[in-house]
Amino acid sequence: MASRGDSPPPSQSKISYREAGVDIDAGDELVERIKPFAKKTRIPEVLADVGGFAGLCAVPSGIDDPVLVSGTDGVGTKLKVAFLTGIHDTIGFDLVGMCVNDIVTTGARPLFFLDYYGTGKLELSVGENVIKGIAEACAESGCALLGGETAELPGMYAAGEYDLAGFAVGVVSRKKIVDGKRVAEGDKVIGLPSSGLHSNGYSLARRVVLEAMNLELSAKPEKLGGKTVAEALMAPTRLYAKHVQAVLATGADVHAMSHITGGGLPGNLPRVLPDGLGVRLGKPWARPGILELIAERVEENELRRVFNLGVGFVFVVAKEDEAKTLEALSALGEAPIDLGEIVRVPEDTDFEARVIFP
């Protein structure tokens, strides 16, 4: 806005929308380019021919007393790393992962996803890559990319920058909602590995790696095992929708599920535990290299509260169903982590202290 204010037009000239910084044609072109990506995500429930103003998706038939489960999230300042590295085709996995991994914790099957893409000046190739990634992640999660908004806001974002928000809706039968209420002492706690930091703690991660350590994006510090800083920081968030569906399909008695995001294990595991219960973590597991690198400059306690410690998603299952849960996950090529078990804790235990590290 400021740069435009420097040269006001002569007093009687007329002003157009384009001159004011909004290029409707670029927006229309982006819509055309992303149509094929969105089309590939269609599920049978989508009504494709109607809804000039909105996306339409039928409630799947055969679900007794269906309950809609929804969540919204962004990807935080992982965006800043996308801007620095110019890698825009995987940030969509982060966006979809942040939203869809949340809703599947209830046992919901993902149905559809919408995205909001806000930027100062639309760069077509960047926008196309971002939304292509979103669509690929939707397809992997089994949900339709049903709509989206590309907003060009001149003067709101720095050149080359954008923000993203995602919105996911799923459905579950009321009787099958997984809500943690049946979690009991002795339940097994099984983790799924994350790919790295996923989309949390990037303000701290960037501060440590790019500023305090002053590492180049192309650097390959030993702890990253051959990966560059850029690759390690941009590793896309893993999508756990299919793992949840596979475990539920075995009939395993899943008592709770938790998506490990901001707050880490101590912030997210207790969210699905009844009062008086906690998690005793057992033997240590392998942590991603990027976390080990950051650990050089962040206290262990802070590390635990900010990052996922290499565990992206957690199942709490009845002890007798541990084997079939592990089997279902192994069949997907996973290496599930034996995190520990549910234990009694005093009723007045602090929220985060209910996760007991060894």
Place this chain on the structure above:
Amino acid sequence: MASRGDSPPPSQSKISYREAGVDIDAGDELVERIKPFAKKTRIPEVLADVGGFAGLCAVPSGIDDPVLVSGTDGVGTKLKVAFLTGIHDTIGFDLVGMCVNDIVTTGARPLFFLDYYGTGKLELSVGENVIKGIAEACAESGCALLGGETAELPGMYAAGEYDLAGFAVGVVSRKKIVDGKRVAEGDKVIGLPSSGLHSNGYSLARRVVLEAMNLELSAKPEKLGGKTVAEALMAPTRLYAKHVQAVLATGADVHAMSHITGGGLPGNLPRVLPDGLGVRLGKPWARPGILELIAERVEENELRRVFNLGVGFVFVVAKEDEAKTLEALSALGEAPIDLGEIVRVPEDTDFEARVIFP
């Protein structure tokens, strides 16, 4: 980020999340402050006690073959006017209006809404006012504020600025979807007045009013009829959900509905018309003062394509149901606008040319 880079910490000190610019406590405090607002928007379908990671809302019973209708939108650079004026408690009406007015065009009843609030550094009172407005608008639209994300992204937004994205979901019986397919020659076209510009065209509006005309926010140009520039530019978007419900409740044969946003009447009316049909607009209607002011510096054709021209929402109804539609709207205290009627146009008429101005 740049300002923080100026003073790197001594090489072996440990770095905390707060030091990296993220204040988890402020986020938690905002969540507490907005709980009572969100609670007031609850509808009976909301499952309030479950869902640590997501919002849950039952599909309303009694809807044959329910179809979910969803939409996402932002409020564009009307935000810049909010920042300039310090008025943050009505931008939520704009956000909810942009999304919910879209989904109700299908005949859907709004169910729930989620918001994304991205900012560089969370200012509690601003955030509280923004979300209070969102909750009030949700309540007026009959939908639950089911969730939201407040994202603190250090270095992504200028001080005091933020972006907003909204997501709305509604439900309609498949047989009752209003999709424009039955629009026919002779149908009546009825408009509902807007409150001003709603949330479209603000990059142009700001350029004209605040830059080219160089008007102060406190100025009261004659065309604004006693209002200040700030008041006229910040007039909250009107919410049309209850109007739609009232008209549908009369049993009137509503053939199409259109939410007049970016693109104006020529961009939005043809979206719900079958090929070969257009709208012949009749006698001129009163335009908001802010539009008349902007018209001094924008060509009439551009004005029509960018702004709503004082019409926020449009019903296309069977001619014989015009009277009951008008009655239902008048009963809500509305002054509906007789816009004109549906006419035949050659099949190859350009999209926007299908709206025929007198």
